[in-house]
Amino acid sequence: MDNFQMVVLLLDATMRTSTPLILAALAGMFSERAGTINLALEGMMLGGAFSAACVAYYTDSHWLGLGAAVLTTIALSLLHGFACITHKGNQVVSGMAINILMSGLTALVGIALFSQGGKTPALDHEARFQPITLPGADAVANVPVLGSLYSELLSGHNILVYVAFLAVPASWWVLYRTRFGLRLRAVGENPGAVDTAGISVVAMRYRSVLCSGFLVGISGAYLSTAQGASFLSDMTAGKGYIALAAMVFGKWRPFPAMFACILFGFLDAAATRLQGVSVPGIGEVPVQLVQALPYILTVILLAGFIGRAVAPKSLGRPYVKER
Amino acid sequence: MSDTMHAAHGTGATGTVPPAIELRGIDKRFGAVHANNSIDLKVEKGTIHGIVGENGAGKSTLMSILYGFYQADAGTIHVDGKLCDIKGSEDAIAVGIGMVHQHFMLVETFSVLENVILGVEGGAVLREGVDKAREELRRLEREYSLDIDPDAVVGELSVGLQQRVEILKALYRGAEILILDEPTGVLTPQEADHLFRILETLKQQGKTVVLITHKLREIMAATDNVSVMRQGEMVAHRHTAETSPQELSELMVGRKVLLRLEKGEANPRDTILQVENLCVETTTGVRKVKNASFYVRAGEIVGIAGVSGNGQSELLEALGGIRSVSEGRVILNGQDVTPGRGVGPAELRQRGVAHVPEDRHRMAMVTAFSAEEAAILGYQDDKAYQKGSLLDWGKIADATRHMMDEFDVRPADPHLKAANFSGGNQQKLVLAREIMRDPDLLLVGQPTRGVDIGAIEFIHKRIVAMRDAGKAVLLVSVELDEIMSLSDRILVMCDGYIIGEVNAADANERVLGLMMAGVDPKQAEAEAGK
Numbered sequence: 001m002d003n004f005q006m007v008v009l010l011l012d013a014t015m016r017t018s019t020p021l022i023l024a025a026l027a028g029m030f031s032e033r034a035g036t037i038n039l040a041l042e043g044m045m046l047g048g049a050f051s052a053a054c055v056a057y058y059t060d061s062h063w064l065g066l067g068a069a070v071l072t073t074i075a076l077s078l079l080h081g082f083a084c085i086t087h088k089g090n091q092v093v094s095g096m097a098i099n100i101l102m103s104g105l106t107a108l109v110g111i112a113l114f115s116q117g118g119k120t121p122a123l124d125h126e127a128r129f130q131p132i133t134l135p136g137a138d139a140v141a142n143v144p145v146l147g148s149l150y151s152e153l154l155s156g157h158n159i160l161v162y163v164a165f166l167a168v169p170a171s172w173w174v175l176y177r178t179r180f181g182l183r184l185r186a187v188g189e190n191p192g193a194v195d196t197a198g199i200s201v202v203a204m205r206y207r208s209v210l211c212s213g214f215l216v217g218i219s220g221a222y223l224s225t226a227q228g229a230s231f232l233s234d235m236t237a238g239k240g241y242i243a244l245a246a247m248v249f250g251k252w253r254p255f256p257a258m259f260a261c262i263l264f265g266f267l268d269a270a271a272t273r274l275q276g277v278s279v280p281g282i283g284e285v286p287v288q289l290v291q292a293l294p295y296i297l298t299v300i301l302l303a304g305f306i307g308r309a310v311a312p313k314s315l316g317r318p319y320v321k322e323r
Numbered sequence: 324m325s326d327t328m329h330a331a332h333g334t335g336a337t338g339t340v341p342p343a344i345e346l347r348g349i350d351k352r353f354g355a356v357h358a359n360n361s362i363d364l365k366v367e368k369g370t371i372h373g374i375v376g377e378n379g380a381g382k383s384t385l386m387s388i389l390y391g392f393y394q395a396d397a398g399t400i401h402v403d404g405k406l407c408d409i410k411g412s413e414d415a416i417a418v419g420i421g422m423v424h425q426h427f428m429l430v431e432t433f434s435v436l437e438n439v440i441l442g443v444e445g446g447a448v449l450r451e452g453v454d455k456a457r458e459e460l461r462r463l464e465r466e467y468s469l470d471i472d473p474d475a476v477v478g479e480l481s482v483g484l485q486q487r488v489e490i491l492k493a494l495y496r497g498a499e500i501l502i503l504d505e506p507t508g509v510l511t512p513q514e515a516d517h518l519f520r521i522l523e524t525l526k527q528q529g530k531t532v533v534l535i536t537h538k539l540r541e542i543m544a545a546t547d548n549v550s551v552m553r554q555g556e557m558v559a560h561r562h563t564a565e566t567s568p569q570e571l572s573e574l575m576v577g578r579k580v581l582l583r584l585e586k587g588e589a590n591p592r593d594t595i596l597q598v599e600n601l602c603v604e605t606t607t608g609v610r611k612v613k614n615a616s617f618y619v620r621a622g623e624i625v626g627i628a629g630v631s632g633n634g635q636s637e638l639l640e641a642l643g644g645i646r647s648v649s650e651g652r653v654i655l656n657g658q659d660v661t662p663g664r665g666v667g668p669a670e671l672r673q674r675g676v677a678h679v680p681e682d683r684h685r686m687a688m689v690t691a692f693s694a695e696e697a698a699i700l701g702y703q704d705d706k707a708y709q710k711g712s713l714l715d716w717g718k719i720a721d722a723t724r725h726m727m728d729e730f731d732v733r734p735a736d737p738h739l740k741a742a743n744f745s746g747g748n749q750q751k752l753v754l755a756r757e758i759m760r761d762p763d764l765l766l767v768g769q770p771t772r773g774v775d776i777g778a779i780e781f782i783h784k785r786i787v788a789m790r791d792a793g794k795a796v797l798l799v800s801v802e803l804d805e806i807m808s809l810s811d812r813i814l815v816m817c818d819g820y821i822i823g824e825v826n827a828a829d830a831n832e833r834v835l836g837l838m839m840a841g842v843d844p845k846q847a848e849a850e851a852g853k
Contacts, residue, residue: 179444186430186441193428196392197442197492198413313431321392 004145008152010269015157016227018265019164020045023219024243025250025257026171027212031077033175033252034208035188035314039095040080041216042240043102044073048220050106053120053231054113056127056224065127065225070217076102077213078206085205088318099240107233118233120224129158129226160222165258167215172254184208188312191319201319216240238295245298252312267294341404343368343500343531344389349398351384358384360555362398366500366548371522371532373542373563376552377575377775382535383425385552386502390422391415402500416442421493425504427485431478435488436460438477439495456495463494467524482630483514490521501525502533507541511630512803512836519545537575539568540804551575575776584780586787589811591620595764595795596642601651603634603641611637613819614651619764624786624796626810626827628803630839634819635799636681639768642797643678644668645686656763672701677757681768681799683746687753690742694732695723697741697749698756726755731781747778754782758789765789768799783809803835817841 024041031038048069056065076098083094107118114120137155140147175181187194187204195201223239224231242264250257271290278284344366351359358381366372376382388395391409400407402418409415415422429438436457445452460473469487471480477488486506493501503522507515522532522545534546542549543563551559551574559574596619603612611634619625629635640646642653647663655674660666668678680686688697699708699719708719723737730751732744741749750770758765770786771779786809790796800806806813813825815838823844825835837847 177449179447179449182433182437182441182444182449186433189430189432190428192424192426193430193438193441196390196412196422196424196428198411198416199442310432 005148008148010266010273012153012156013269013272014262014266015153015161015165016265017268018261019161020219020222020227020239021243021246021261021265022164022258023167023215023222024240025247025261026167026254027215027219028244028247029171029175029252029254029257030184030208030215031212032247032315033188033312034184034205035191035312035317035319036081036084036205036209037091037095037316038077038080038209038212039092039244040076040098040240041095041212041244042236042238043095043099044076044213044216045220045223045236045240046099046106046234047076047102048073048217049224049235050102050110050120050220050231052221053123053224054109056123057121060124060126062127062129062221062225066218066221069221070214073217073220074210074213077209077216081206081209084318085202085209088320091316091318103234106231110231110233120231123225123229127225128229129160129222131156131158132162158226160218160226163218164222168254168258175254180207185312188314191314195319195321205319219243242294242298245302248311249298249301251310264294264297267297340368341401342366343403344533345401345404346385346389347399347401349385349388349400350396351381351388351393352396353384357555359388359395362552362557364550364557365560366531366533368403368531369526369529370547371526371534371545373534373536373546373549374552375536375539375542375549375571375575377537380552380575381555382552383504386422386504386533386535389415390420390502413442416496416498419497419499420502421490421496421498421500422502423486423489423493423504423506425506425508427489429477429485429488432476434474434476435471435480435491436473438488439473439492443496459495460491463491466528467494467521469521481514482509483511483517486510486518487521498530500531500533502535504535505537506534507536507538509631511840512832513840515541539571542571543568572776584783584787584808586809587791589623589790590793591623591811592793594618594620595656596797597652597654598642599652599654601638601641601653602649603637603646604649605637610649611819612641615816615821616651617814617821617824619795619797621763621795622790622793623811624790624798624809626798626800626806626813627816628806628813628835628839629801629816631801633816633839635801635816636768638816639678639681639766639797639799643676643680643766644671645680668701669704672760675763677760677762677765679753679757679765679767679770681772683749683753683773688741688749690740692741693738694727694741694744694752695719695737698723698726698737698752700756702756702760726752726759729759730755730785745775745778746773747775747782750774750782751778754785758785762794764795764797766797766799769801770798771800771802771805803832803839807832807835815839815844823847 024045028038028041051072052065052069055068056062080094080098083089084091110118110120134155137151141151175185183194183199183204187201191201194204223235228235243261246260246264247257249260271293274285274290275287276284342365346362346364349359349362362385374382384393387393389400391411391414394410400409402420407418436453439460440452440456445455457473464471469491471484471487471491477485490501506518510518525532536542546563549561549563549566549571550557551571553575599616601612601615602610604610615638627635637646641648641662644662644667648661652659653661655676660671660674684690688700709715720737724735727735732748732751732755744752767786770782774782786796798806798809807827807830810827813827813830813835815822815825815835817839818841822838822841831851833851834847837850838844842850
């Protein structure tokens with residue numbers, strides 16, 4: 001295999017690994033731009049992945065699986081909202097509680113239903129999202145460079161990958177070009193300004209966590225019914241947190257957050273490919289080091305390379321009228 | 324309880340024009356606090372109506388009820404003669420009430436335009452409404468000479484301009500009645516003058532303005548009518564032309580007060596504090612104090628005037644040892660005590676520096692502590708408070724009681740939570756803690772912020788007493804009146820520089836105001852002379 005082919009394959013894998021991160025990072029952004037810290041992304045993703053796998057297994061429909069995942073994560077985000085918005089609870093504690101709850105609950109229900117040590121049974125063809133061949137991809141496959149870029153890199157992914165990448169400009173448009181987005185950003189900066197403008201702060205924040213739940217549900221379904229073929233216990237492996245880090249790295253903005261997700265996704269894809277490969281000049285890189293790279297990078301980037309990340313001003317603060 | 328004045332007021336009022344606002348029997352309680360006790364108020368159309376009262380008199384609560392921020396427990400609101408049920412801000416906006424809050428309700432990362440259209444965007448997609456809004460904004464801005472760029476980012480505007488954005492927001496929503504809550508607290512005298520010109524224009528256009536303040540000077544200068552509140556009750560209504568600051572302040576406090584502090588000549592002796600080329604930077608490297616040099620002698624009060632945020636706070640914190648100094652020297656009684664190089668607040672305290680920080684709740688006390696705990700903060704290592712290696716609570720309670728007697732802190736209960744004292748009594752306790760250690764130098768910031776008039780008088784007297792006892796006092800305050808009545812010499816800060824020094828006896832408000840805005844002292848005097 002020539003080098004070009006190898007790069008294309010690596011980028012191809014990057015698209016697949018960054019998809020769940022992009023969806024979750026956008027989910028986090030909707031919630032946090034409105035002032036609610038969403039540390040529960042990890043648990044929600046896990047819950048979504050589990051529901052999708054179960055429902056897809058019983059119904060043999062990946063669409064019903066996706067629907068179940070979104071319903072699950074929306075329910076969880078309402079729970080998070082109930083604790084953080086209605087009862088003004090600590091947002092970090094609520095998020096962590098949901099993560100711990102889902103980690104245990106998915107394993108428990110999984111064992112009870114399938115007795116496979118927390119796994120769900122492998123899904124058949126119909127129960128999974130299948131690759132889509134974009135129009136004309138086969139025809140141009142033999143055209144050098146551009147043709148193979150189109151057919152290898154852009155074509156041949158499942159629909160959720162395209163959904164994730166299209167969700168980025170869509171989210172940007174919603175946030176910056178609509179009334180809803182203006183109010184959403186305002187409520188995360190100064191809820192008092194929103195309240196005195198005659199808009200309900202509570203309703204705005206609930207809507208933002210609903211958006212968050214919707215998006216993270218898709219990323220959960222992607223993990224178990226598109227990228228994988230079953231649910232494995234704790235299969236998110238910190239992706240929710242990495243997505244959150246990417247969102248901070250991207251300063252709570254859709255496109256920069258997407259690039260951060262692609263960077264993390266690339267490291268993830270590279271880690272798989274670098275296993276056992278001898279890098280010229282360095283020798284064989286230990287697998288563990290490569291696998292740890294995304295996490296190490298997160299720490300380094302968050303520690304100082306992103307400059308001053310300006311968070312929404314009232315992020316993490318429940319809205320209480322003065323006095 | 325209230326003497327009324329509404330009978331036949333106004334030049335154009337024929338008696339058939341209903342008042343812009345009429346409140347009847349408004350009542351509101353917050354737990355045990357009776358914030359508004361059966362308030363009646365009439366505001367005539369097309370006038371500027373002042374509401375004065377001490378902090379905690381219930382002015383802001385009353386206006387928040389009118390704007391739908393709180394719900395009254397009882398009473399009715401009539402706007403233009405019609406009974407209104409105001410349940411939220413959107414109801415208030417709908418009947419033409421706009422409010423400029425004391426703490427601006429602005430989104431700092433948004434542009435002026437975005438702030439103005441928030442809540443009245445005119446369509447689900449922004450582009451539909453924005454062009455129309457921009458045009459309307461231009462018109463309003465010209466009509467009232469507000470001088471604002473619609474695309475400027477609000478967080479980068481000066482406080483005075485931000486306030487005009489608030490006014491613009493209200494006008495854009497079609498406000499006929501504009502409520503301003505303590506609008507001049509953060510403004511330079513020049514900005515305040517500009518604001519009053521804007522309010523005058525509004526009045527000429529037939530709008531009604533309600534001005535809440537505790538500054539009598541503004542009431543006298545700007546309003547047509549004035550209502551006085553005291554401890555949750557409406558105690559009087561007056562035509563401004565027929566009253567005087569003395570009468571109003573008596574009504575506010577309920578007894579006669581001295582507006583001007585009587586103090587003798589200063590008798591300055593040796594230099595206690597010498598500051599040389601001092602520079603202070605924030606943790607992010609922004610230089611807040613630039614090359615400050617000055618001295619404070621025993622037996623004098625040196626006041627630092629300036630608009631909030633021009634480096635006074637950082638200067639005071641550096642001298643108190645809380646911030647490190649990046650350049651320059653601080654000499655106390657002939658010894659180098661430059662903070663930051665091994666010298667912190669504890670060492671400065673031992674060397675006779677007492678510090679009353681500007682922000683009472685954040686730095687001067689822990690509000691969740693009892694009064695006795697608050698009374699030893701910073702001096703907790705003092706042997707007098709200890710028994711072996713433990714704190715001696717008996718002695719601490721005695722010491723606290725002694726402080727409370729000496730400084731008239733009420734209620735005189737050392738076990739009461741600090742948060743449960745009024746602002747004035749909290750401040751008296753902090754001052755007692757610092758002053759009764761008999762320091763050589765007293766650093767005091769905003770000594771009367773959030774303090775009622777009775778306590779202000781007391782605190783001012785104690786500060787002057789410190790001076791008369793031969794101590795050095797450095798006073799930082801954003802209240803120009805306070806600086807002028809207490810200080811013997813006045814330093815003015817602007818943008819981190821000490822821009823000039825004025826002898827208190829020769830000081831006048833206009834010159835100081837210009838200097839606070841950065842005008843060179845000589846030029847300021849020339850301009851003020853015009």
